[in-house]
Amino acid sequence: MNTHSSVVVGVDGSGPAFDAVRWAAAEAALRGVPLLLAAVYALPLEPLGMVVAPPSYFEDQALAGRHLLDEATELATDAAKEFGGVAIRTALSGGRPVPVLLELSLTAGLVVLGSRGLGEIAGGLVGSVSSAVATHAHCPVVVIRGLPGPDAPPLDGPVVVGTDGSEHSEPAIAEAVQFASRRGADLTAVHAWTDLNLATAFDIGADDSILEWPAVAAAEEAVLAERLAGWKERYPDVSMRRVVVRDRPVRELARLAEGAQLLVVGSRGRGGFKGMLLGSTSRALLHLVDGPLMIVRGGD
Template sequence: MSVPVVVGVDGSASSLDAVDLAAREARLRGCGLKVVHAFIWPMMHVPLGPSSLGPPEGGLRNIANRMVAEAVERARSAEPELEITNAVVTGEPLTVLEAQSRKAELVVVGSRGMGGFVGLLLGSTAVHLAAHGQCPVLVVRKQVRPARQFLLGVDGSPAGDGAVQFAFAEAALHGVGIVALRAWTPWNTTAPPPQDPAMPYSYEPGMLADGEERLVTEALAGHSERYPSVAVEHKVVRGATREVLIDASREAGLLVLGARGRGGFAGLLLGSVSQALLHHAHCPVAVVRGSDSRP
């Protein structure tokens, strides 16, 4: 069997939305779907079977099995021809899903699980998995809507090339175009330092914007040739990266980001922009770690 798409489930409405999206992703990729539940209760040394005073179908283990069976049935209803496997794995969710990601095409999770506090926008498992997953991680935010176009956040970093490759391949699978967006300010521009250090912003008019246009062109170089069916719109906007991408995500079916951009501190697995978009984007978010981020 080929490497599957893995979806983490915990019985929450968010994780069932993730099952729908994961099943579609598996079908488009021509691979199987693996439904995984992290069963943490054995680590807590609590009784797992039904109580002697309760029904025989009770107990934590039976609940976990029913949860997975429900998710499998939902996936099968969405994609009847899909090969589906499942597993209830003892362990903490992040540890279990990170291990699953080592042999997965893609890991899909909901933005909030059963353990989320009221008002918490993003569950800790989703944000930590985006930092530690060994394959692309797709976090389902809000209701998934039909894709008209995908949004790619371009940072121009070597680590960001994985996100560019993923965005093109994903757009080709879905038959949609890409908006490749670069947001910049004088604080994060890639232009060389000005000749006069006494005047830190004494650039020629238009020089900064032209440099950012070149950055997008260079980041996408070669990908359009490999994916000629994918229409690409370049968009360079002067503004704060987080706010610009959050606003643009309102019209996107998917937002694709690298885990870290040019401004990331050494050793930081998930950059501040990626974290902000995981919390506030208006569409599903795929975070792709660069090859230099892998252990």
């Protein structure tokens, strides 16, 4: 992580986006970096379906964007007060949200987005913008589905990180440990040693003695302990708990994420393809997790 990079948050006026502003303001203050509030409005050359909009429509969109950034600035200022305050900049751009945010991710330390924007279907699914940015961003991305209200007790559970023992997990572990240290939180590291559903793959039903699970579990515990050892030396203030999962990690990660301050996963695991595409675990968690979810790209 480049500690001198800003935290970028997308602002569109939706409830999840305002939650993202509050979360990002606190995180930027704790990192000691500026917060960049980014809003995007349509340009006259951008198609609006079959409708031909008058020039005043785009002028109104730009004006609304400026008002929205003013509102977000006030919200971010209040959210960062208890953490020592934060320097805030704003960026109002014409175009489409995904390309603008991806361009900003080139120099950002973190991009934070609400799970759904204005105009997107309500419900459990993550929005198209947040999904696309999480898939293709050049820095870690946090997607916020919802947070406790400003007057409600904050999330104070552990930081949960998923690891599969491969080198792709290391950047996610790094982000999780540093976040836990900044927040004074415990860390729960979840290690899944296979991407398969074992009972289905081996047709073993309820009897999995053929797999010699105790021996496998002991070996995988050692793998996880080795992954965390260096981080424990560098961050002795962070209490680390290890959890080994024998099958696909999605269900266990989603369960442990309930009440967690943050769930951190890599963009792809040992079975993922090279490139920017999300792996099956991170993609599934985008649609399942209610709290803050960070997706971290590994080395290509």
